[in-house]
Amino acid sequence: MTFSELGLRAELLRAVEDQGYTVPTPIQRQAIPAVLAGGDLLASAQTGTGKTAGFTLPLLQRLAGGGARPGARQVRALVLTPTRELAAQVGESVADYGRHLKMRSHVIFGGVGQQPQVDAIRPGLDVLIATPGRLLDLHQQKHVDLSKVEILVLDEADRMLDMGFIHDIKKVLRALPAKRQNLLFSATFSDEIQQLAGKLLDKPAMIEVARRNTTAELVDQAIYRVDREKKRDLLAHLITEHRWHQVLVFTRTKHGANRLAEQLSKQDIPAMAIHGNKSQSARTKALAAFKTGDLQVLVATDIAARGLDISELPHVVNFELPNVAEDYVHRIGRTGRAGSEGQAVSLVCVDEHGLLRGIERLIKRDLVKRIEPGFEPDPNAKPEPIENGRGGRGGRNGRSTDQARRGNGGNAARGGGQRNDGNRSGDEAHAPRRRRSRGQGSRQA
Numbered sequence: 001m002t003f004s005e006l007g008l009r010a011e012l013l014r015a016v017e018d019q020g021y022t023v024p025t026p027i028q029r030q031a032i033p034a035v036l037a038g039g040d041l042l043a044s045a046q047t048g049t050g051k052t053a054g055f056t057l058p059l060l061q062r063l064a065g066g067g068a069r070p071g072a073r074q075v076r077a078l079v080l081t082p083t084r085e086l087a088a089q090v091g092e093s094v095a096d097y098g099r100h101l102k103m104r105s106h107v108i109f110g111g112v113g114q115q116p117q118v119d120a121i122r123p124g125l126d127v128l129i130a131t132p133g134r135l136l137d138l139h140q141q142k143h144v145d146l147s148k149v150e151i152l153v154l155d156e157a158d159r160m161l162d163m164g165f166i167h168d169i170k171k172v173l174r175a176l177p178a179k180r181q182n183l184l185f186s187a188t189f190s191d192e193i194q195q196l197a198g199k200l201l202d203k204p205a206m207i208e209v210a211r212r213n214t215t216a217e218l219v220d221q222a223i224y225r226v227d228r229e230k231k232r233d234l235l236a237h238l239i240t241e242h243r244w245h246q247v248l249v250f251t252r253t254k255h256g257a258n259r260l261a262e263q264l265s266k267q268d269i270p271a272m273a274i275h276g277n278k279s280q281s282a283r284t285k286a287l288a289a290f291k292t293g294d295l296q297v298l299v300a301t302d303i304a305a306r307g308l309d310i311s312e313l314p315h316v317v318n319f320e321l322p323n324v325a326e327d328y329v330h331r332i333g334r335t336g337r338a339g340s341e342g343q344a345v346s347l348v349c350v351d352e353h354g355l356l357r358g359i360e361r362l363i364k365r366d367l368v369k370r371i372e373p374g375f376e377p378d379p380n381a382k383p384e385p386i387e388n389g390r391g392g393r394g395g396r397n398g399r400s401t402d403q404a405r406r407g408n409g410g411n412a413a414r415g416g417g418q419r420n421d422g423n424r425s426g427d428e429a430h431a432p433r434r435r436r437s438r439g440q441g442s443r444q445a
C-alpha cells in the first residue's frame with residue numbers, strides 16, 4: 001500500500017515524499033482513513049509506530065478541505081501533549097507535513113516566556129500544539145479562543161493522566177465546542193483512560209498497534225517461581241551468579257522500588273530507584289549512570305520507565321508482574337540488542353499466578369517456569385492480596401475489577417476478562433478492535 005492509496009491530497013503526498021517515506025506504517029494505514037472519514041478515534045500506539053503522521057496528515061487534510069480561516073485568537077485543531085518534548089516533536093511534524101499547505105501552526109508549553117506565544121496565537125491558528133498547563137493559563141487570560149476547535153487530539157493520553165493532568169484536560173474540554181472530532185492516543189488503557197474515552201469519544205474507530213521490537217520471540221523469557229519473601233535474595237543471587245552488569249528491574253510501587261534499591265545496595269550491588277516521586281534531575285542522573293555502566297541496577301516503576309530513553313538492555317527483571325498484561329510486553333520490549341538476544345526474567349510468587357495467566361494469554365504462549373536451587377517455593381504457601389500502593393485495590397486472580405471495568409467505558413472500552421486477540425506474531429501487529437486482557441487493579445507510578 002502507498003500513501004496515495006490512502007486518499008491524501010497532493011500537497012500532503014509531496015510532504016511525505018520530502019520526508020522520504022514511501023510505505024505507510026500499520027497505524028497510518030488504519031488511522032488515516034478513519035480520521036479522514038470524520039469520526040472519533042481511539043488508538044493504542046506508542047512512539048515509534050508512526051502515530052504522529054497517523055493523525056497529523058489526515059488532520060491537515062481535513063483542515064485544508066473545509067472551513068474558514070481562523071478568526072483572531074481562534075484555533076481550528078488542538079493537539080494536547082503531556083510534555084514539552086512531545087509538543088515540540090508534534091509541532092515539527094505539523095510543520096513538515098503542512099509545508100505545502102497554507103497552514104499556521106504553533107507550539108506552546110510552560111517554562112518559557114508567554115509573550116511570544118501570545119503574539120503567535122493572536123492572528124489565529126490552524127493547529128495549536130500545547131501542554132495543558134500553559135494552554136489553560138493563556139485561555140484564562142483570554143489570549144486564546146477555543147470555541148471554534150474542530151478537531152481535538154489527546155496524544156499520549158495515559159501519560160497525561162499519569163502526570164496528573166486530568167483536571168486540566170477537563171477544563172480544556174469545557175472550553176471546546178460540543179461538536180468536534182476527537183482523537184485519543186494512548187499506549188495503555190488504564191481504568192482512567194477508559195473512563196475518559198467513554199466520556200470523550202462518540203462511537204470511535206478503534207486501532208491497536210504493538211510497538212516495534214516487542215515481539216516475544218526476540219527475547220528469552222523465563223519465570224522463576226519463588227516465595228514472596230525470598231524475591232530480593234533471589235534477585236541478588238541471580239545478578240551475582242550470572243554477572244549481570246546492566247539490569248533494569250521493574251517493581252509495582254514506588255515504595256517497593258526504593259526498598260529494593262536500598263537492599264541491593266546493602267548487598268554491594270549498586271542500585272538506584274526511579275519513580276514519580278523523584279525529581280527529573282535525579283532520574284536523569286540515575287539514567288546517565290546506568291547507561292555508562294557505573295550503576296549496575298536501575299529499579300523503576302512502569303510509569304517512570306516509560307518517560308525514559310532506555311532500551312536495548314541485556315537484562316530486564318520483573319520483580320513483580322505488572323497489573324496490566326500489556327505492560328509486560330512493554331517492559332520486556334526494553335531488552336534485546338541488535339543481533340543478540342535479551343533476557344527477561346520474572347520473579348513470580350503465589351499471589352501472581354492470575355497475572356501470569358493473563359500475560360500468557362496475551363502473548364499467546366506458555367512461559368518457561370524455573371526454580372532456582374536454594375529458592376524453592378513453599379508448595380503450601382497461600383496467596384495474599386497484592387499490594388498496589390495508590391488505591392490499594394488488590395485481588396488474587398486478576399478478576400476482581402473486571403466487572404466494574406466493563407461497565408464504565410461505553411463504546412470506547414471493551415471490558416476486561418476478554419482475551420486479547422490482537423495478532424502479535426509479526427514485527428508490528430494490529431487488530432481492528434482493542435480488547436483487554438488484564439490483571440487487576442490500577443497501575444502505579
Ligand code: AMP
Nearest residue numbers: 021023024025047048049050051052053
Ligand atoms: P512517531 O511514532 O510518530 O513518533 O514516529 C516514529 C518515527 O517514524 C519518526 O521518526 C517518523 O519520522 C518516522 N516515520 C513516520 N512515518 C513513517 C513511514 N511511513 N515510514 C518511515 N518512517 C516513518
